[in-house]
Amino acid sequence: MKKCFRMMMIFFLVLITTSYVIDNAQASSYLDNGKEYTGYITNENKEVRYSFVLDKPSEVSFETTTEVYGNRFNIYDDMNNALDSIFSQGSKATPQKSTITLDLKPGKYTFVSSVIDFSREEGKYSFKMKKKEFDVNEIEPNDGTTGATSIVFDKKYSGHLAYNDQVDYYKFEVPAQGMIELNGEGFIAGGTNIAVYDANNKSITRDHHSGSKITPSKFNETLYLKKGTYYIEFYTDRHWPERSGAYNFSVSFSNAHANETEPNDGTTQASEIKFGNKNKGFIAMNDTIDYYSFTNSKTEDISFSIESYLNGGLDFTIYDENNKSIRSKYTSSTHITPGVINFTENLPAGKYYIAIERGSYYDSYGNYNFTIGDSAITKFKDYSANAYWTQPFIWGMANDVIKGDVKSMKLSPYNKLNEVQWLAMIFRYSKPDEVKEDKNNWTKVYYDLSKKYSIPNSGKPYSALRRGDVAVIMAQAFQGKKVSEREAIQWMYDNNLTTGKDPSKPKDYANFGANDSLARAQAVVFLYRAIEEQDLEFN
Missing domain, CATH: 2.60.120.380 (Jelly Rolls)
Structure with a gap:
């Protein structure tokens, strides 16, 4: 009991x-x-x-x-x-x-x-x-493209992948051709999975970044994209849903500043170009070939000058209007060290196409630029298709910045620059409607314009210019205000117009060599860099 x-x-x-x-x-x-x-x-x-x-x-x-x-x-x-x-x-x-x-x-x-x-x-x-x-700023549900969280550049976003929420989507707009930097970290067991898609859900890239919750993944992806709508997907492996956790990221954009007209993916869409113009293009991960067209009215030597900043290499091919290959060139290159192609081709009158595409490297993307010149520049005896000044001189001739000596048929690129030549280059480009040369005294108009726009000068048209004087005239013409020689030289450095006489030395007054002379070619290069590369405008 x-x-x-x-x-x-x-x-x-x-x-x-x-x-x-x-x-x-x-x-x-x-x-x-x-x-x-x-x-x-x-x-x-x-x-x-x-x-x-x-x-x-x-x-x-x-x-x-x-x-x-x-x-x-x-x-x-x-x-x-x-x-x-x-x-x-x-x-x-x-x-x-x-x-x-x-x-x-x-x-x-x-x-x-x-x-x-x-x-x-x-x-x-x-x-x-x-x-x-976890404090996150993603907006749920964002499990697909229709519910994707819209994001803006240069803002930090955070999200969380769960056993029962295995995917997050984000949407962003690329306003022009350019580079996207996707940076962040993932505190996710087994690593961080990221994919990027275009507006048609076509995969641009898909990557896995190793890491864990205590040793986070660090990702820094560079995407070369054309203008459009894109989606970022963070996801867990469907076979391992426990591989989840928190992550954060930001997206930044750098404009490629291309002036090509897209789409130009074939001959029927080819961008029409003119002699002397600097054509700036961009090879993207989802746009790997560009076409251009030009027409020459007579049989003549056509000069081609190309710079590639693709990270790998670039193929440059010329076709006739029947799509027959005329000439093909290749250059290896990086984003920092450009590849250069310069050559001259004798072409009969007709219409031609240029195809530019990435080289054999699968991940070869980035900027390129090229200029073509006709007999207006190639006719001169001392013209070179392989000089550091080739592209600037093609541009300068097409834009009336330089004329060349028709008596000697020389461009004289290595002659010392004199004062009136520099003033003429400046005003021919900046004030073309006001330049009216007198056959009996062709230099007079440039000194009259110098007085009108307060551009300093010695009044000695044929005296060789010091590099310091070149900098002062150029800086005042672009800025529209009086500057000292040291201020002008610093302005040249600040706008990436010069690296000084010795690129390995500091960018300072001494390295500029203010008292040294300057070649005509160097002066044209200064103008070309300011206008075509740095997009500076005359005041």
């Missing part, structure tokens, strides 16, 4: 204790972060359920201890879908300690302690829930 009474008391205490735990969990509505809970599995009560709510994306851990063999701990979402579980082989003599950790999106969840129906195991278990919340 005493033994029977003792068993009834134990059973009664178990019921009371178990009921207390369940009521305790329900009394505060949901489980408290960091609080330890205790419960009992009995033959009459094989399952105990606890609720918890996540207001933010979180990493949730349940640290469990159980003396019940076959004790299973499960996590369910609010639709009763099983998310993850652990199975115990503990005993009263040796309780088993286990941890279940999941990244979860905000929502209501259930934590369940149970044994299978036919189990006769009984005993005590305990657990503690720990959660780590």
